[in-house]
Amino acid sequence: TSNANQTSELVNAMNYDPELARDVQEGLKQTPKRISSKYFYDGAGSKLFQQIMELPEYYPTRTEFKILEEQQAEISRFFGLSDFFHLVELGAGDGLKTKILLRQLLHMKADFEYVPVDISGDILKLLDSSLKTELPALKTDSFTGDYFKALHWLQKNKEGRKVVLFLGSNIGNFEDGGDLEFLQEIRKYLNPEDKVLVGFDLRKDPRTIRQAYDDAAGVTAAFNLNLLKRLNRELGADFNLNQFEHFTDYDPLSGVVKSYIVSKKQQTVTFSALNHSISFAAWEAIHTENSHKYTPVQIEELGEKAGLKTEQFFTDEKHYFADVLFRV
Ligand code: AVJ
Secondary structure: OHHHHHHHHHHHHHOOOHHHHHHHHHHHHOOOEEOOHHHHOOHHHHHHHHHHOOOOOOHHHHHHHHHHHHHHHHHHHHOOOOOOEEEEEEOOOOOOOHHHHHHHHHHOOOOEEEEEEEOOHHHHHHHHHHHHHHOOOOEEOOEEOOHHHHHHHHHHHOOOOEEEEEOOOHHHHOOOOHHHHHHHHHHHHOOOOOEEEEEEEEOOOHHHHHHHOOOOOOHHHHHHHHHHHHHHHHHOEOOOHHHEEEEEEEEOOOOEEEEEEEEOOOEEEEEOOOOEEEEEOOOOEEEEEEEEOEOHHHHHHHHHHOOOEEEEEEEOOOOOEEEEEEEO
């Protein structure tokens, strides 16, 4: 009908990402409302996450950095260096931690290609250009997209032996059971001589964990609320950022940090790109992120259920974090 044509023209004029639009519309229709944490990482969000990694309260990055730095030679040897492999990294980000391993592998004369994957094209561009100057001898081939698109692409384009890196406790971001499903997906991509190194944030004093997601400087709050800025810009929404706030809490029973954006009053938000309004009750929350913390026993069981054998735990002296090497 001509009405529908007019609508689609209006929508085309906005030139929005249809996947983002559909996911957000679906997620905000649900009770409770939710938006996937994968949408945090636009240009500004990736920069804010880089700031988070520097915060005194945010221990995971610093701890994993130290594990990789102190055990780089041993970890690299476990990869098996006698023949060629693709070093695939899911969620590579700025690659700050991975560069420790890349340098070590080049030093050990390993024959490999680095394949960084990330949802943020902006951060991959930064990574690519920094690698060209810092490690000019490195062979690289990057892919922009979410994990599932990446695995699909990898299956077709990167056969042969591979070592998959999934660092930074990104595995903790899934909904209940999503961590297992994702490891099973990775497992389907692996052959008997392949390996996967996964970074897990471990259970610790609940206060330490809670503070890591609610820093005093408010950077994590800005990171969470940046999601609304993105929806304003990309979907023509009219979220008033003063009328929403960041809230996060850690539950030591489930081991999950949950983050929310809470509406401070009853209000309606309109998405002009979608021709669509959403109402919020006073103090209604949008669930935006899970960050799962694991016990060593859970990690081993998770691996087992996914068809992966735990080969080696690499951890720090406080047992805050573990990089766990699995084989098929
Ligand atoms: C990038 C998923 C590892 O869950 O710790 C940091 C993201 N969110 N502060 C995490 C995050 C709030 C981070 N990961």
